[in-house]
Structure formats: structure tokens, C-alpha cells
Amino acid sequence: MHAQIQQVTERLVERSRPTRQRYLAMMSAAASEGPHRGSLQCANFAHGVAGCASAGDKQKLRLMNEANVAIVSAYNDMLSAHQPYEHFPDIIKQALRDFGSVGQFAGGVPAMCDGVTQGEAGMELSLASREVIAMATAIALSHNMFDAALYLGICDKIIPGLMIGALRFGHLPAVFVPGGPMPSGIPNKQKAEVRQRYAEGKASREELLESEMLSYHSPGTCTFYGTANTNQVVMEIMGLHLPGSSFVNPYTPLRDELTREAARQVTRLTPQSGNYMPLCQIVDEKAIVNSVVALCATGGSTNHTLHIPAFAQAAGIQLTWQDMADISAVTPTLAKVYPNGQADVNHFHACGGVPFMVRTLLDAGLLHEDVHTVVGQGLRRYTREPFLENGALVWKEGPTNSLDEAILRPAERGFSSEGGLRVLQGNLGRGVTKISAVAPEHRVVEAPARVFSDQSEMAQAFMDGELEKDFVAVVRFQGPKANGMPELHKLTPFLGVLQDRGYKVALVTDGRMSGASGKVPAAIHVSPEALDGGPLCRVRDGDVIRVDGETGELSVRVDQAEFASREPAVAPSDLGIGCGRELFGFLRTAFSPAEKGASVFTEALEALK
Structure with a gap:
């Protein structure tokens, strides 16, 4: 392990000891009660299963040896990244039935798009939406009917909000389910040139609109490497996605099979399976350090200097900007993806993507390998990538070399010796x-x-x-x-x-x-x-x-x-007036400073020392 990465990890463990111990004690207490639905009063339980689509699902939920999986989704059909989630609950529920379990749609969370609200009044609700998503996640899980949870979200504040909420129910096993990026549109260099010419008055609005619609053109995540796609890399390297699943395009057979496998895999982590692995055990100090390495190695979004400390704190972990900067100082920049280069995330994925990154960073001693993940012990499992063979999902070892070093490089030949944060x-x-x-x-x-x-x-x-x-x-x-x-x-x-x-x-x-x-x-x-x-x-x-x-x-x-x-x-x-902003005034007064995640939950979580 690189000495500086190890040093940051050790001081993070020591700094976080009181809050982390308190957090784990809370999660242990929650888990010790067994399947929560088994302790519900008869009327409460009847309410919880009344909406089940089949008598078979109701009967399974009466048996405590079958898993009930909560589905928490950020679906709406205005956001391209979240539009594919329209079909995921049905896919998940059927996969769970075939596996002998049950899935219930526990709740939806709001999902707003910074790309739509950029420069508009609605953008002032963006960061606050993370806190609303966290609270909505908690409400979705508050019925105590569930043995595990699947979280469907991608974009800017949605993944951090889901993480904050999910971690407060960290005794539940969890898998985060990506939807994938849209296919590539026009080259990023061309898009940037039109934007700049428009700013100078040298391109018409019609030309700008045509360029933008050729860039953002179909369901899926935007293909530049902003906050949404940084979320995907961070989640995968934390071991919360299935290996190699972040950048598989939506509406493809492989994407759908990965969604089914996420449903199957989360049941394998429940107490009923005998292989219990809750979210609170996966998200520890080493996983948080790995998330920062992933951010720095890819030149990812600066928004994560707010989001990672915020969700780390939800797990009782006290991450600082100095920790992040010290990690960045020894983490080479391995990727050149727009706006840090001209390639998009589809090109990044094709030339090796996350599996290659994990391999080269592990080999360089920059990632903790000895961590828990949703597919078992050890991050080395994330050097693999998924394929369909005769309709069956298989994982094979990913590339040992980048297929295009103009986009993705090994650690020993990074674009820079540091991450740039x-x-x-x-x-x-x-x-x-x-x-x-x-x-x-x-x-x-x-x-x-x-x-x-x-x-x-x-x-x-x-x-x-x-x-x-x-x-x-x-x-x-x-x-x-x-x-x-x-x-x-x-x-x-x-x-x-x-x-x-x-x-x-x-x-x-x-x-x-x-x-x-x-x-x-x-x-x-x-x-x-x-x-x-x-x-x-x-x-x-x-x-x-x-x-x-x-x-x-x-x-x-x-x-x-x-x-x-x-x-x-x-x-x-x-x-803070207009466009609903006045409704969020009470949240703004409670925000912590930026280094503590600009979060309304900071004071409450710090009190749990």
C-alpha cells in the first residue's frame, strides 16, 4: 500500500472512531431484531402486503425465510439518465420471483437535472435536493418491511442523497443499480466550439440548439465526465455496483441482465441466505479512501468534495478536504475524458474503463484491496467485466492494457503524477x-x-x-x-x-x-x-x-x-425567492460549511459521538 494512502486511512480511522463506533452500534441494534416485518402487528403487516400483485408474493412475505427487497427509484421520464428506470422495477420483481424472493417498490425520490436548470432559478434547489432525496429514501425504508434494498439512481445529487439515506438504514444489504450512458453524440470538441462561438455572438441560437440536441439525444446519462458519471465510477470502485456495470448502455440485453443479477445478488447478502453483508460493513474508511482515489485518478467532479464528505459522515466517517488533497497528491491522473479531454465515457469504457483502472491502481498500491463489496471480499473482483454468452451473464478478466492511452493510461504512465484536486x-x-x-x-x-x-x-x-x-x-x-x-x-x-x-x-x-x-x-x-x-x-x-x-x-x-x-x-x-425557493429557506439556514459537505444533517450526525 502506498505510504501516504495508508497514512490518510489511519488518521481517518482515528479521527472517526467515536462517530463510527456509535454508527456501527446503531446498525447492529437494528439488525439484531431479525426480519422487521415479522414483528409488525397483524394490521400493520396486512397494510404492507395489501398491494402485492400476486397471492404468491403475499404468501412469501408471511414466511420469514424469504427475502423482501425494497426498490427505491429516482425514475422520471424527463431526465434522460433516469428515463430507463421506468422498466427496471418490473424486471427486478420478476427476477426476484424467479429466485424465490419478493420485490416491493418502496418509494420514489425526486431527481432534478442540473443540465436543465443550469443558470436558472431552479438550480438553487439542486444541492438541497440531495437532502430531500436522503429524507425521501429514509421514508421509503421506514415501513420496516424489508430485508435488503436496491437503489436506482445516477445523476448529480441523486446518488449522494440515496447514499446518505441508505446508510442510515445501513443494516440492510444494498446494491446500487446504474442505468448506463446514452450512446455517443457529436464530438465534445465540436460541442464546446459551438458554445464558445455562441458566447462570442458568432453562432445563432438555432445553431447552438441543434448542437446541444445532437449531444444530448437519447435515454441514458450524458456522456461527458461530470458529476453523474463520476458518481458511477465512485460507486463501482466502492464495491456498490456489480463489477463492470457502470457504463453499459440502456435498452441493451446486457444492461437488462445486469439489472436482474443485481436483484439476485442483493438477496444473496441477506440473513436468509446465510451470507449476510450489510451496507454499513461495505462503506468503511477504506472504501471512502478508495472513492477519493477514484475521483482523483479520473479528474472527476469537484462536486464530490461536498458529496463524499457528506455521505461519509452518514456512515460515521469524518473525511476532510485535506484528506482528499493528500490523496490527490499521490494519485496519478489516468483518464482524459471531456471536459479534461475530448473522449466521452463510452470511449473510456471501450478502452478498458473501470476494470482496467481498478487493476492498475491496485497494482500501484493506491487502492485498498481488502474491502467488502456486493460481490464478496476483495476489490480485485472489480478487474472483471460482464458479457452475455448464450443469454447467460458471465464475468471475464478485463483488459490488462489500455486499448487507447490517449484516453486511459496505466498508473506508471499517468497523464499527470497527481489527481489535480x-x-x-x-x-x-x-x-x-x-x-x-x-x-x-x-x-x-x-x-x-x-x-x-x-x-x-x-x-x-x-x-x-x-x-x-x-x-x-x-x-x-x-x-x-x-x-x-x-x-x-x-x-x-x-x-x-x-x-x-x-x-x-x-x-x-x-x-x-x-x-x-x-x-x-x-x-x-x-x-x-x-x-x-x-x-x-x-x-x-x-x-x-x-x-x-x-x-x-x-x-x-x-x-x-x-x-x-x-x-x-x-x-x-x-x-431565495420564486420558483419554489422560499420553501427551502429553512434548509438553507441549516447548511453546514462546504468542507463538511454543505449538509443539513451535519449537526445531527456529529451529535452522535
């Missing part, structure tokens, strides 16, 4: 940056600030020609408490245009960028946020700011006595 800190606070897609010549920017309180203000300044210069855009009052921490991805084309014109530009914000953020240096998730009186609320136009992705410096070059004496800027008065 860094902590930035200084007198402006503490944040994170991802430099894996930022060219070395753009990683250090020192320039006058241009301050905005809303991304639309900056967009307008660009349109008015006010930004043709070196500058650092400070976009504040975008933190979790201020307005729910929306992604500011719509600013990327404007900043990209200015960078291409030769200006030195960077972004500093207490908000988020997208999992698709790319070539422009950005200090994001800056804490304390401006609404809480963080330093960003005292920055003024013209203050010289240094964003140094090499040394990790984030500072303003102003006399500190003068800076501290400044009157803090006041947040816009219309924050």
Missing part, C-alpha cells in the same frame, strides 16, 4: 480547485478583482465588453446558506473566451462550478461564505487577488487592518 487557502478563506483540465500556464493568476453578487451580472458585463482585461471574477453570495449553492457553469464559456483572447482570468466564489468545469482556474466552495461574514464580503473592485493552483494560495493583496475595517457587503434582497 487541491485545497486553496489564505486570507480569503479556504476552498478547492481542480487543475486537471487547466493548462500549466493558466494555473496561477494575480489580477484585479471584479466583484459580482450574481452570475447574471457577470454575464451582462461580458456582453457589454467590460471584461476585456486581466481580472479575477469574484462571484459571492452563492454559498449554501445564501442561495443553496448553485453551479455557476454558465460562466465557463465567457471566461474561456477571455482566456483564449490572451487575458489572465480566474474565478473565486463561495458557490459551485459544475462537474463539467474545465480549463479556467477556479477557487470554489470558498468558506466561510459571504453570507456568514466570510472575507469575500469585504472584497472590492480593483483589489488584487492571487489564485495559485501550484502553491495553494488564495489571497487578497490588501492591508489586513484596512481589509478588516471595511463594511461587509450586503446580500441581494431577493435571494
Whole structure:
């Protein structure tokens, strides 16, 4: 095992000891009661089985030696990634019947798309939707009818929300069931060029719309490597998917058979099978470290600097940004997938994908092999990939070499010796940056600030020609408490245009960028946020700011006595109003700082020490 990975793991275990022990004690107590439906009053049980489609299912549920599997799904038919889930419950239920078990659709959780809400008012509900999904998951499982659970979700906040909820019922065995990416559309380079030309006024809206619809064109996950697809890699390397299943396209025979096998496999993990393996035992400190290695090795979404600490905490594990940065420092970047390259996730999968990544990272001592997974002990099982042979599902060893080293490389020949995730800190606070897609010549920017309180203000300044210069855009009052921490991805084309014109530009914000953020240096998730009186609320136009992705410096070059004496800027008065945002005001006030996951559950979970 790499010494630094081992060191981070050991300090994570020690730091988490009180909360982890309390968590495992809670899960043990929940599990010790046996099949919960067996202890229900007769009327309660009758309510729980009244909706069963067949008398056979009802009879099986009366017998405690048959497993009842909860299905929790993020299906809706507006999101391309989740549309395929329409058919999964029927596939799962039949597979379980054939296996002698029962499946009940326990509940649906909301699923919103950051791609649809990007730059719109609805984006301010995005991060809060993770907390709503976690609570909806808990409600779905609260009937105590279940011996195991299958979780159907893919996209940005949905997997983290499902994880938080599932881990509070961590005494149940669980398998996460992906739906797969849509087939490849137009090349990513072509899509990016049209976006940039539109930002410059050189392409019509009709041309832009045609380009986007050729990119996002059918059911399945978007094919760029943003938060949704980072979720898939993280889940697989944590051992929560079936091996090699993340990037099999929807509506294919292999995808459907993997879904059936997920249903069968989760029953093999129940107490009735004699091979009990609950979720709480799979998600431990080593699995969390492995998830961060996966994030860093692929140049994954910065949103996971919020999500992994949040769901780790739901398992009693106290992960910090410094842990993540220390892992990143020794984890080579192995993948170049858009926006960090021109390939998409289908190309990544075809040239070796997750099975090859697991193999090369294990061989380099960068992943913990001695972990539990949904298919048994040991992560080496995830070097295999699935195939159909005469209609039967089989696993074979995956490739020992990448089939295209322009997309995926072995650990000893990574694109970079590090993962590109860094902590930035200084007198402006503490944040994170991802430099894996930022060219070395753009990683250090020192320039006058241009301050905005809303991304639309900056967009307008660009349109008015006010930004043709070196500058650092400070976009504040975008933190979790201020307005729910929306992604500011719509600013990327404007900043990209200015960078291409030769200006030195960077972004500093207490908000988020997208999992698709790319070539422009950005200090994001800056804490304390401006609404809480963080330093960003005292920055003024013209203050010289240094964003140094090499040394990790984030500072303003102003006399500190003068800076501290400044009157803090006041947040816009219309924050959080309209588009249902006012319903989430109570959640925003409860959000923890970004480094603790920007979660409303932090205080409650920390109290369980």
C-alpha cells in the first residue's frame, strides 16, 4: 500500500472512531431484531402486503425465510439518465420471483437535472435536493418491511442523497443499480466550439440548439465526465455496483441482465441466505479512501468534495478536504475524458474503463484491496467485466492494457503524477480547485478583482465588453446558506473566451462550478461564505487577488487592518425567492460549511459521538 494512502486511512480511522463506533452500534441494534416485518402487528403487516400483485408474493412475505427487497427509484421520464428506470422495477420483481424472493417498490425520490436548470432559478434547489432525496429514501425504508434494498439512481445529487439515506438504514444489504450512458453524440470538441462561438455572438441560437440536441439525444446519462458519471465510477470502485456495470448502455440485453443479477445478488447478502453483508460493513474508511482515489485518478467532479464528505459522515466517517488533497497528491491522473479531454465515457469504457483502472491502481498500491463489496471480499473482483454468452451473464478478466492511452493510461504512465484536486487557502478563506483540465500556464493568476453578487451580472458585463482585461471574477453570495449553492457553469464559456483572447482570468466564489468545469482556474466552495461574514464580503473592485493552483494560495493583496475595517457587503434582497425557493429557506439556514459537505444533517450526525 502506498505510504501516504495508508497514512490518510489511519488518521481517518482515528479521527472517526467515536462517530463510527456509535454508527456501527446503531446498525447492529437494528439488525439484531431479525426480519422487521415479522414483528409488525397483524394490521400493520396486512397494510404492507395489501398491494402485492400476486397471492404468491403475499404468501412469501408471511414466511420469514424469504427475502423482501425494497426498490427505491429516482425514475422520471424527463431526465434522460433516469428515463430507463421506468422498466427496471418490473424486471427486478420478476427476477426476484424467479429466485424465490419478493420485490416491493418502496418509494420514489425526486431527481432534478442540473443540465436543465443550469443558470436558472431552479438550480438553487439542486444541492438541497440531495437532502430531500436522503429524507425521501429514509421514508421509503421506514415501513420496516424489508430485508435488503436496491437503489436506482445516477445523476448529480441523486446518488449522494440515496447514499446518505441508505446508510442510515445501513443494516440492510444494498446494491446500487446504474442505468448506463446514452450512446455517443457529436464530438465534445465540436460541442464546446459551438458554445464558445455562441458566447462570442458568432453562432445563432438555432445553431447552438441543434448542437446541444445532437449531444444530448437519447435515454441514458450524458456522456461527458461530470458529476453523474463520476458518481458511477465512485460507486463501482466502492464495491456498490456489480463489477463492470457502470457504463453499459440502456435498452441493451446486457444492461437488462445486469439489472436482474443485481436483484439476485442483493438477496444473496441477506440473513436468509446465510451470507449476510450489510451496507454499513461495505462503506468503511477504506472504501471512502478508495472513492477519493477514484475521483482523483479520473479528474472527476469537484462536486464530490461536498458529496463524499457528506455521505461519509452518514456512515460515521469524518473525511476532510485535506484528506482528499493528500490523496490527490499521490494519485496519478489516468483518464482524459471531456471536459479534461475530448473522449466521452463510452470511449473510456471501450478502452478498458473501470476494470482496467481498478487493476492498475491496485497494482500501484493506491487502492485498498481488502474491502467488502456486493460481490464478496476483495476489490480485485472489480478487474472483471460482464458479457452475455448464450443469454447467460458471465464475468471475464478485463483488459490488462489500455486499448487507447490517449484516453486511459496505466498508473506508471499517468497523464499527470497527481489527481489535480487541491485545497486553496489564505486570507480569503479556504476552498478547492481542480487543475486537471487547466493548462500549466493558466494555473496561477494575480489580477484585479471584479466583484459580482450574481452570475447574471457577470454575464451582462461580458456582453457589454467590460471584461476585456486581466481580472479575477469574484462571484459571492452563492454559498449554501445564501442561495443553496448553485453551479455557476454558465460562466465557463465567457471566461474561456477571455482566456483564449490572451487575458489572465480566474474565478473565486463561495458557490459551485459544475462537474463539467474545465480549463479556467477556479477557487470554489470558498468558506466561510459571504453570507456568514466570510472575507469575500469585504472584497472590492480593483483589489488584487492571487489564485495559485501550484502553491495553494488564495489571497487578497490588501492591508489586513484596512481589509478588516471595511463594511461587509450586503446580500441581494431577493435571494431565495420564486420558483419554489422560499420553501427551502429553512434548509438553507441549516447548511453546514462546504468542507463538511454543505449538509443539513451535519449537526445531527456529529451529535452522535
